[in-house]
Amino acid sequence: MSKLIDDFRTYREAMNEKLLATENKTIKRLYSLDALTYQDGALPARTKEMLGLVASMVLRCDDCIKYHLEQCFKMDVTTCEILEIFAVANVVGGTIVIPHTRRAMEYWMELAEGTAD
Amino acid sequence: MSKLIDDFRTYREAMNEKLLATENKTIKRLYSLDALTYQDGALPARTKEMLGLVASMVLRCDDCIKYHLEQCFKMDVTTCEILEIFAVANVVGGTIVIPHTRRAMEYWMELAEGTAD
Amino acid sequence: MSKLIDDFRTYREAMNEKLLATENKTIKRLYSLDALTYQDGALPARTKEMLGLVASMVLRCDDCIKYHLEQCFKMDVTTCEILEIFAVANVVGGTIVIPHTRRAMEYWMELAEGTAD
Amino acid sequence: MSKLIDDFRTYREAMNEKLLATENKTIKRLYSLDALTYQDGALPARTKEMLGLVASMVLRCDDCIKYHLEQCFKMDVTTCEILEIFAVANVVGGTIVIPHTRRAMEYWMELAEGTAD
Amino acid sequence: MSKLIDDFRTYREAMNEKLLATENKTIKRLYSLDALTYQDGALPARTKEMLGLVASMVLRCDDCIKYHLEQCFKMDVTTCEILEIFAVANVVGGTIVIPHTRRAMEYWMELAEGTAD
């Protein structure tokens, strides 16, 4: 696994654990609500992850983008599809989204390379 | 057609015309880029309109939401699917998205009622 | 009750009902999570409503501002306190918050006048 | 004067007065800092108003846009220049800025028509 | 002192000095207005720092969050209170705030550990 991917996952998991360990009810429920939201429903989980990705991009949250890229990757979203999601995000959100798209592209490529091992 | 829908469309069209009539090159190209972005590709236009809708919701732009609701409606997105898009937008963007969701719901219902005529 | 207050409440309630009637699980749970968040805890509900107000102001959501102004009003937040919350919001969020502060001030004054009846 | 312009100015002035009458120090100083910021300096006031306009557009604050359009108008910014500011705002901020550009265009045209009287 | 805390403070101080040394009047006054805003008034400084924290969180500015966490820490805000501020920020601002909450939690824990020395 690439260092970029590993660092993201390790930190994310460690700090999520700390936050959940605090037993703050609102935070716990928000986390479980988050999980519920992306489950198969009228829309398949795969489409919902695409929605989560584009939303994260226009809101310009790099960590959220990484997370949804991982989910999209697991659900076999293709590189061509990912690029069209990038395109929607860049047109809706403007050139201000470009730096986040560069980092998203890097992360996606590292996810894809991982499978070549 | 409901007054809400009619007002939105009339104003939007009138002012788009004014803006395009100015012959500002950047604005003209951005408009045509916008149209290009949502065409069928690796992802179908229908999915792209859903992406446009969720992006508009988390960025909290009522007019953009209305526009993408219209496109989704034309492409036979169901009410259950629309609600799941609302759900993703509300969880990603927080309760700050709720007032926009109320207005989106109203607009969607008026679009749906229009077909009952 | 002033027309401004009445319009806000009536529309808000009517559309919340429509949204909850859809039985979308995520939306229902987000609404109940929202209610849970502002209950007395380590911080009193009154302080939490102030937090909700300042957050709504810097995110520039007029309807959210109105809602939290109502809650603050019910919990006897004073006009001087409200103004200091406005001040924090304006300094953190910049002059872009001023138009929302004008509308917030109007709404607060109408709430206060209502008690004079 | 058009109703659109008149309504904006009347409400803005009335509520600014109310806010300043509260004698909240932070708010008073922010207002005077705001005035100071746009005065001639290394950059002429005219350029600064253009900066204020583009900043208001990408942050999507209609009232702030109207205010800076008025200032630009007073300082003889031309329609061609205004459109290039709109163009920068739309490219940086994306299509989400378009609805605000429509309203900005309408306001600018009403300002311009006023001079034809 | 932890490296995380030290790095933040050192860079912040050094660059603030550079900015103030430029003698730009607007910047100088904004800095002093910022200090004024958080002083005891109708609301105690402690509450105002909480307001500053929640505003920084929903606007997703990591450095602003760190600064207000430091101020809250100095004013004996408890960990339970901090978590309830995190909760409000996450519900108002959505899951997009979670990555910032992870970093805020880490910073808060390092502040708390420092006192154990």
Next chain:
Amino acid sequence: MSKLIDDFRTYREAMNEKLLATENKTIKRLYSLDALTYQDGALPARTKEMLGLVASMVLRCDDCIKYHLEQCFKMDVTTCEILEIFAVANVVGGTIVIPHTRRAMEYWMELAEGTAD
């Protein structure tokens, strides 16, 4: 050249190449639209770069800020002018812009020092 400047330029160029190499039409056209927008027109390119800078600052995108600082530097924008752009951004966008202003100041100083070599 400083490491800060070099790192930014190297990564930016490398990833832009990757994105353009994908042959996604929307992304390619957005990049060329971006270039078109800042060309001399009714407003000189120099003014447009200032507009791009202030827009990037209020939207709080560090990489966009760096890019426009570079363009401003090439077009002989003076340090006094840059500071007045910073001032507008900080007043419009609030103290939330300060951390980005610190990093912008650092980058500008490194650009300026480079010319002293």
